[in-house]
Amino acid sequence: xxxxxxxxLNALLNTTSAxxxxxxxxxxxxRRTEAHRKTMLAACATSVxxxxxxxxYHYNVGSVKFTGTGAVRTVYLAILLTHxxxxxxxxxxxxxxxxxxxxxxxxxxxxxxxxxxxxWLYVSVTGVVVYLMLYHx
Numbered sequence: 001x002x003x004x005x006x007x008x009l010n011a012l013l014n015t016t017s018a019x020x021x022x023x024x025x026x027x028x029x030x031r032r033t034e035a036h037r038k039t040m041l042a043a044c045a046t047s048v049x050x051x052x053x054x055x056x057y058h059y060n061v062g063s064v065k066f067t068g069t070g071a072v073r074t075v076y077l078a079i080l081l082t083h084x085x086x087x088x089x090x091x092x093x094x095x096x097x098x099x100x101x102x103x104x105x106x107x108x109x110x111x112x113x114x115x116x117x118x119x120w121l122y123v124s125v126t127g128v129v130v131y132l133m134l135y136h137x
Contacts, residue, residue, distance in 0.1 A: 006057040011131040013050035017043050018124035025117060037101070044098060047124070051091075068137055076133045083126040090119045 001009070020043035027036040066076050093116045100109035 003057065003060055006053050007131055007135055010050055010053050010057070011128050013046050013053065014124045014127035014131075017046040017050065018121055018128075020046060021117060021121050021124065040098070040101075043120075044094065047094070047120075050127075064134060066134055068133070072133075072137065076130070079126050079133070080130055083123060083130055086119050087123045087127075090116065090123050094120055 020039055024036050024039040024043060027039055066073060066080075068076060093112065097109060097112045097116045100106075100112060
């Protein structure tokens with residue numbers, strides 16, 4: 001794999017993370033706790049792999065400029081801003097949510113997960129949208 005392939009890999013990892021999050025949510029709604037646990041750990045691992053790949057890419061390439069203009073630029077910047085801010089917020093939230101589950105603090109885990117999940121899902125999906133807009137518009 002070459003450096004130029006990393007943005008597509010990152011989009012794939014974000015897509016995978018989003019699908020795992022949805023599957024994990026469905027599993028816990030079905031009270032399939034062990035399958036939920038494994039799925040959410042996979043979502044976490046996928047997000048960590050994404051972050052490592054993202055950092056490697058941008059360390060080597062730097063910032064990538066969006067070349068669109070007009071309304072599409074405004075839309076891109078709005079998505080990028082919310083994505084970036086929420087990505088910074090969700091990382092520690094996900095870590096605390098995972099820690100609470102791992103230590104058996106189920107009620108605290110559940111309360112925080114109700115906030116963490118939609119943010120994490122938004123960040124994963126908008127990461128793919130940013131990729132598509134940046135590299136395929």
